[in-house]
Amino acid sequence: MDLRNSGFKLAPVDTNLFPGGFNNLSAAFMPLAVQAATAAIARICPEAKNLLLVPENHTRNKWYLENVATLAAILRQAGLEVRIGGLHVEEKTEVETATGKKLLLEPLKRDGARLGVEAFDPCAVLVNNDLSAGIPDILKGLDEQVLLPPLHAGWALRRKSAHFAAYDEVAAGFADLLRIDPWLLNPYHAHCGEIDFQARAGEECLASNVSMLLEKIRAKYLEYGIQDAPYVAVKADAGTYGMGVMMVRDAAEVRDLNRRQRNKMAVVKEGLAVTDVIIQEGVHTVERIEDKAAEPVVYMLDRFVIGGFYRVHGARAADENLNAPGMHFVPLAFEQSCTLPDPHANCDAPPNRFYAYGVVARLALAAGGLELERGAPA
């Protein structure tokens, strides 16, 4: 979960169901990840112990491979037999991670309604591939196995707007329990379909929604006496990796997109035109690491918060997208657990801040559950 903490507001801004970056977590919390995996497996595969991991096809991104190695290590230490099946691997291939670990990628083998690799019939298939290029046939109809997450969690079918609609409900219920304004943990958002950036179609929907959101934010800022300048993020509704994101401070900006901006927004992945966008209230970040803007990222495994890190981005301002494609960011592992609040310390003291991050991340997780339940194919 990507979060933003503006001091007056703490909210999720992106929920990733196929997270990379497990290698960025503090090694000190590895036992927490292993225990969470153990609890999950007891429910998912109580009798079996074979799991197939299907990663992204980023075999040349050694840091991504490091993530795959870390994820596999967590699952192995939880007692599973883990093999790694590559979607585009023709024969057994050994690859090396950033720190020199060896990973064996094996060709997938389909057998009826089951997927495996040679001489390996898993109980569960864990996909670490966001499926933004579509759902490969080989993953369809695996009726005899547990497929995690379900296929409609991938960007081929998933929409950010559906996630944040579910989050509206979760945040409202939680705020009601605490008798606080749900806005304090929920960014406003709106949705525009039938966009065509190249043909400049849908600009009016975009501009009027941007206007409307900025107006609502301004009213809240006035209510709470906040001096910051309101802004919104315009994001591809099915985008990933921070692609297709634009920060806007005025509706006029989306009416006057230049060619470069239109190109940037039009396509998040080769051949995939952006037709739907979500317009989301921007949340400033007050977190600073060595004077650089930082954004907390919380990791969960099953229903457990297992840690997180700061995405630190020196070149970007507090109201910019810190998950910028191709740019350098520094992951800085949380030094403290997200599960040990200290009722005697002030509410912004590190253990309490990390705890709050974990709470909001769990709300977003609950929203993810609701979203997937509603979006499940009939």
Add this chain to the structure above:
Amino acid sequence: MDLRNSGFKLAPVDTNLFPGGFNNLSAAFMPLAVQAATAAIARICPEAKNLLLVPENHTRNKWYLENVATLAAILRQAGLEVRIGGLHVEEKTEVETATGKKLLLEPLKRDGARLGVEAFDPCAVLVNNDLSAGIPDILKGLDEQVLLPPLHAGWALRRKSAHFAAYDEVAAGFADLLRIDPWLLNPYHAHCGEIDFQARAGEECLASNVSMLLEKIRAKYLEYGIQDAPYVAVKADAGTYGMGVMMVRDAAEVRDLNRRQRNKMAVVKEGLAVTDVIIQEGVHTVERIEDKAAEPVVYMLDRFVIGGFYRVHGARAADENLNAPGMHFVPLAFEQSCTLPDPHANCDAPPNRFYAYGVVARLALAAGGLELERGAPA
């Protein structure tokens, strides 16, 4: 779980279902305990959040109170509302732990088939009192609440011999899976009832069982070429705190008990005569901390290994009881988790040794489950 590691053998020697000493665990693994508690609560009290803790009546033992404070902190951080009910507390009493934490002990209040304290109706009652003085009426018949552990887990009803009979089965099944000799993780044991140490009744049963066990151990030592001197521990079958324990190297020793030895074995708690003993194969300890004999103690919460410590006892030899009443021992928290084995390191390297401790502790836990299931009142 108290374990012994002799290098050639790794076995549980005592399974405590009401452990004190949570305060001796490494603070670094607190998140692991909290997460385990969270998983347990989700099963036990999915809808409620009130828990009543009923500790021992050791209000003057400040280190025991420290344990109660730690246990309460774990449960609170897992999201529970925790109150502490004293079995012999007449009015609200604030006590101070060894490190100066304040604990509020409240008088128990019974309401039909429910137990609580004033204005507090818990979903579950967690007993941290081993009930060796008998089962208080106020704990009987709590049919509307979850009582943990069940009453027959207390020493009023529990017998070590039933536990180790269950462990025989678990260890045999596990050894079969691994195709190893179950003796490598299971101490021989035997049982004598109708003992009366003061009247010198039952000495013959004791002596013949000691003889028989020493003979069986000698045969195994021969089989594996072990040079150590065999010994057995004679323990009160319902004893606790390391009370009523005697180390024996020859059957003649139990035929010729002097008055002091008889007194020591006859009573483990005021007014409670020892009539049953378990005779258990002694397992030497090879663990040394600063040249002193050390015994690993593994802590579990629900089904999870959450850490442990070494009981280090300078004045005692490798084949003596390290859990000696009233004597000084040093708890030394495990610095490593018990859940991260390293398949590339040798089998005695710390991560693997700790992992093995966790595995054997979990076997003993499974035996505890079997024991309680079988011993449950009809």
